[in-house]
Amino acid sequence: MNSQSVKNISECFIIPHHVLEESQQPLYLAPTDLAMLSVHYIQKGLLLKHSLSLALVHFGINSTDVILEIGPGTGNLIKKLLEAGKRFIAVEIDTYMVLELQFRGIEESDRQRPVKVDSQDCCRRDPPNSQAEFVNSLLDKLKHSLSLALVHFYPFTGRFMTKKEENPHLYLVYVDCSNSPGARFIYATLDVSVLDILSPTEVPLVV
Template sequence: MDPKSVRYISECFVQPQYAPEESKQPFYLSPWDLAMFSVHYIQKGLLFTKPPPADEQENFIGGLLDRLKSSLSLTLVHFYPLSGRLSTRKEENPPTYLVFVDCNNSPGAKFIHAALDMTVSDILSPTYVPVVVQSFFDHDRALNHDGHTRPLLSIQVTELIDGVFIGCSLNHAIGDGTSFWNFFKAWSEIFQAHGNEACISQPPVHKRWFPDGYGPIINLPFTHQDEFVIRYEAPQLIERIFHFTSESIAKIKARANSEYNTKKISSFQSLSALVWRSITRVRRLPPETTTSCRLAINNRSRMEPPLSPDYFGNAIQTVRGIATAGELQEHDLGWAAWKLHEAVLNHTDKKVRGFVDEWLQSPFIYQLGQFFDPLSVMMGSSPRFNKYGNEFGLGKAVALRSGYANKFDGKVSSYPGREGGGSIDLEVCLPEASMHALESDGEFMASVSSSN
């Protein structure tokens, strides 16, 4: 066996420690959830170093696994939809296709123990993220609709020589990034409180949002999954993590605002504009080519009245700035950043409700291959999530990594930097030639503080 490949040691299923009453009923999905069936699971995880005594503790990993499973069982009481499976009811006349979560006929969430004969340094020191990191996650290439036969949540704990990686794969039709990290946080809190489930600081809100007059049952206009489930295979990409200190980001923001003579452009809009201009430049697109920069945007705070920040489900869309490749290079950073600022500013309650109303009139399912194009940039995830606040008796994580899921040419995921304080890590996915060109781009690399 290749020592550089992951060995699977054991797997089991974890049920909620007890079944809350509401878990006995079908759990219906909102338009935002249903549109996600043909994209991948969310795959994110944290890399920890083993505490020093662990070297001498023969059963260190056994004790850790037991505590992770018992705390997960308690966490699933609160996040009970994650212990279920998708189920579909079909009618032929008229054709209806109703998908919901069934928590009563499921073995629970999956829990995998694996091992790899590599060190933390082997994972973090290479310039590009090693491909083996994709093996730290279950549900490789699974689409959310596969949740009919696969667990909606799968945890994989991979033991390294001197570290532990806790990888989480969560069905994206059940929750978005906010939901994912709220779950992770609750699990960490219960773990650290030694099973005191009352310690959850942000209990999930499961009541799904529907516009007046709709829900909770929404029938899709399909007769078979093949009408909307389309498998996606990413082109050959390499991944690199670029680190930006809070000081570097402050300079980018000051530059963008100064160039556009405003004070309204945010740090993240400024950084996204830098990435958009830089990647477009190294792609050497013809000047008349239309390109865009999409930003994942949270609808919770934009609704009137706002949804709870603890709303568990999908409440995201994308907004985008559009410009030709020539315009991006003719104008300065501030001009591009203002395009993104306007896109965010215009994403109002009216826009959100308009999108949902249109979807309800003519439901569609997002397709990875069509939704994203190789001429554009997509900024996903968020540096606002407190990802490094999740500890499992192992201290603060040393790095955050993701799996194969939802990646394509121009996908950039933003994470908080480990040191906090407004620093940001960008996980950039590009074909090899474009990545090498970006690494030689003076404007971009002048703002990068470090990378790995």
Template structure:
């Protein structure tokens, strides 16, 4: 039997609804943006129950959805016009200068795709593992951020299923981080649902990039992008969604704080510590090497003065909890959670500015240069308001992602469908490691509230 395929029906480009005077100057990338040029686009989407035709006279609801979504995107791009641009590189030999920026004038706009798939919601949500077909629900498959020179910086693909609608968004990670990504969804959803044609944006975006005082566009020590681009293909992996209820999370948090004799350990740190311990155990590693649990941290509120949540760009840095394999497995959940808590507490304004200063002395562009069996990376956030984005179809029934930035040990945190502090964890591991995690007593007890 042939695997299900996704058929592209139509595609077009969407520009801002009306010209924006401010788009003429280039938007130069900040340190945190440039560091992302060699990673994949962010690919996240929402699955909805398909609206049905109730009378013979009613317009096809999918056609109506597509038209409204295109119009809403066009209006949204007036406010978030960098997403309608393309990258460009400014190079000169004497004196040497190399800089990447967003050109908002010479671009066909953001991409919009309509596709169909002969699948039901049950077909794609019932399997234990996330089906590979989800990767076809997103544009820019396997694209890297630097490809934004020739590809759109934003692409939305609407895939019509037999009984569902999946809206998949691929956004360039050198233009937005998770906070800005879901802020875009918020504006798009609010625009779609507004009664008026040009609704007021209650939280206007801040598009000007942040640079340290006295600094402007970064002069990078390169003459060609081959000097920093590093493409990679992931080996065969399994991907599963694990659901943590509010009750199971509360028990994990209570256990972690009790073992550490504190009340400072958060729910996120407690769940992260469980995942760290159990994945490392499932890998069956030697005891002496150091293992790391890397967290993606939003710098906006950590800076002094803080950047607003409406700052539209990247502010993400990573921080690490560290321990030898033996220490991690011999000590309890609370010990591991406290290591993560200390790493979070140490990520201050001074730490952020120190990273920026060192980066300007020696610019670093993130790459994945091989598998690290002793590490895992935790990204996204259960605090993002993903399920609050509705497009005339009610609340989404699931959140899923594409191929982008998946590797052994990648864990993504999403809010659970029922809310209340619940979490869904998207965990990506090789088949043999996933099988071990599925039978790990500590992990399954924590998942089921038996810790």
């Protein structure tokens, strides 16, 4: 795994859904903030736990739906998804996980709600229109959610600026949110699986 395998699909800038008056004022850095300017930026992500039952209600899954899950792993959610929908289709490239999914599918077949396991890499071929539409819809929702969040966390849309004063002689570093295109939103793909990221003892460099 290396950064050269990352494929940048598209990028754009997201601005707050609406502008707050205080976001138009310069946000000056405190002395403790200035000390961190020489430190490499922190790369961290958030893994949010959500109640599956609430998620099923939120997504409106009913007993007549056919559910498609790409990269389901060992299929720990199959039972709940089968209870919610009519049929479950899993797309998984890992051989071990395919066998595990097929085994679980046999166990759940008594419920008359079949499990189909499609062993392939869905990222190595052009997706059908329905999948492309799903991705575009997902990206639109993510962009909208980000624009709403930026209303409250507007400094993330700003740019660092430096102001020089002669009398007294000093430099002021601040975040300018009024003269910025917004927060950069990047859609990229990477030729790795979840197993590649979770298996190593140390966090892979690609993360």
